[in-house]
Amino acid sequence: MKPILLIGWKDLQVTFRDRAALLFMLLAPFLLTLGLALVSGQFSEAGRIEQIPVAIANQDDGQLGQALVKLFQDSTLADLVSPTVVADPEAARRLVDQDQAAAAVIVPAGFTASIVPDDGAAPPAETVAITLVTNPARPIGAGIVRAIVEEYLSRVETGRVGGEVIVRQLVETGRLMPQHIRAAAPAIGSRAVVAAVAEPALRLRAATAASGPADFNPMAVMAPGMALLFLMFTVANGGRSLLAERAQGTLPRLLVAPVTAGQVLVGKLLGTYLAGVAQMLILVVGSALLFGLRWGDPLGVLVLILAAVFAALGWGMLLTALARTPGQVTVGGAALMLIFGLLGGSFVQFGLMPGWWQALSHLTPNAWGLDGFTVLSLGGTLADLGRPLLGLVVMGLALGAVSLLLFSRRSPEKQL
């Protein structure tokens, strides 16, 4: 047992003294997580995209055009949008074309009159529509501006329909004479406005599957995604060191010592396993301190890390068993890291992918690990990690068994 522990400890020290490896094991995932934190608005006050520049050209002299301008200038949207009111549509378009605005809202002349005809006049046959010019290089900001305008328009539509229904019903039931419609307009108008601004009678209460409000924190997926991505590098690096020792001749020297080949192999695997666990723990603690990320039940996190590194080690062993040179392990490890990252949800969220993709993704430790970390971030505990833990342990055992079989089929001098 002692030789195994000594070899494992030696390999762990070698790994953490290798500045080139540390760069990849720790610095790269931290920097990428930091970048993703910035993208997801983790460091902004509102936790989202802010101060979207929007140009508004209002050519409508009625109340609806002005109301839309006021809406964009309202203090409730002050954090989200930064409106610039310009005189004409061309100026608004120019701001979008020059990438000075995410979108331009152009309210044409006659917009109000097309919805609320003056003095009971018939509404025009043609619909007068607001034009939204979107900046293709700022799709998110343009999408948010569009959502604001759409919600405003749906409320306007509710008001219009409300007014029409109220009047029609009153007239049809003889409660209002057609000649008195104009006199009743203010009262009816205020009721239509109530209909437009009121909370709908059918309401939706959104909650997370566990409890509490549905709060979307993309970091809970991004940080573990990056940690699991770079875990594959660490296990491949461990395999590379095994073959490098053979290539450099240090392995035969080790074997003349009173240790068996099995002890050397297990010791090297232990070293890689400890390096992987240490890497994951540093990333978990670091991201908790740096980004304030709550990973969940500490015991669950620890056990999940142990299982995820075990499964990743299985892939590292298989790669080492199949490779002939350290270079092959390096290249194969980098490829596996990126493919598993893509497949396992480190770059793209599972939920956006079709069912077959989600099934295939569970060939990777990344997918099982992310499942587990999501359960924990939901408030789950070790007891809720049954499926991910089982998946990871079975994966590690199966890959380990296949790898040992492949190792044993090699000629005795090449077994390690």
Add this chain to the structure above:
Amino acid sequence: MKLLAIFWKDTLLRFSSRSELLFFLVLPMLFTLILAGGTNNQGMERLPVLVADQAQSPLSQQIVAELERSEAVRPVLVSLEQGEKDLKERQAAALLIIPPACDWETLQAGVVELELRQLPNDLNGQAAAQAVRAVLWRLGSAVTIAHQAVAAAEEARRFEAAAEREAYFDAALSSAQRLMAAAPSRLQVEPGAAAGSVPYDPAANSSAGQLITWVFIPLIGISALFAQERQAGTLRRLLVTPTPRGTFLLGTVVGNVFWALVQMALLVLFGVAVLKVRWADHPAALVTMLVSATLAAAALGVMLGAFVKTPAQANNLSIALGMVMALLGGCWYPIELFPEAVRTAVKVLPTTWAMQGMTDMLLRGQGLAGVLPEAVVLLGFASAFFAVGVWRFRHQ
């Protein structure tokens, strides 16, 4: 002749392993396709939303029917227990629970609240919530209108019986629903662009971003070539031959730039053929951007090559630096997502300018004149990096 020999030597070294093709073409194409939404089921397939209908009333059935008509979601009727189990096992992103009291009578009297349980950190759950809200708004606002119509009627003349009031409400509701359904679209959306209409295309963003990522990484990896030659002692041997240092440097850079341009050309062809990205609209601008971005990345590789000590250090640094620079340069996600200060700070990265030029071309329809500022900045980066690299190389 010597340049050609060095170029050929580097080419043989690089492509000696078939696995290089994996990084040269296969992975870049795979990442481009996936990140462009090539297998994204949104739009092609509606998101399933579990619905536990505990009311089984005409109103709840109307809600389900409205959800069936939604373009975004597809209701799947389940019992509450089954729905909770499926959600816990992450078999679905959202569960809509319609309470037993969800009927027209309760709605006429006040408010009905439905519950949507969704998986956190799941975009499908967010999308489902948005779609369900839109359906409930449509149905709910008609009810609000009917309430206001009844109130207005009562102000004019009180109803003689509850049945009359109810009939009035029903007529107003039906009228409101009909008018809401027939409402015209009052929003016209058009993409802004300096020249022609180029709608936002995630495939274009992905194609440009991945192209930059996957070409920058191996070009920064030129540093590994220097480190390898230095470590193996072959650099000294090369330099004792009658080969000037400049020739060696130039041969190494030219060879890698050549293969980077070949890789870019293949990825551009892939973008045009598979993703229908409009790379070919402005050929002069395209060539200018590709060449200037390639030179900037290659020069960065030369500069790093003069500082790093081992090939492993260089390899790890090139992948880590390439990925981080790509992310911060807006190659993975639109740069507008960054806070203002970060958007300004990342202008020190060549990837930011490369991506800016590519998106100007692909999304904003700009030609050579439009991308010249970005190309000039990239060539400035190339000159600066190359100068530092050569200076350092001379003093080694």
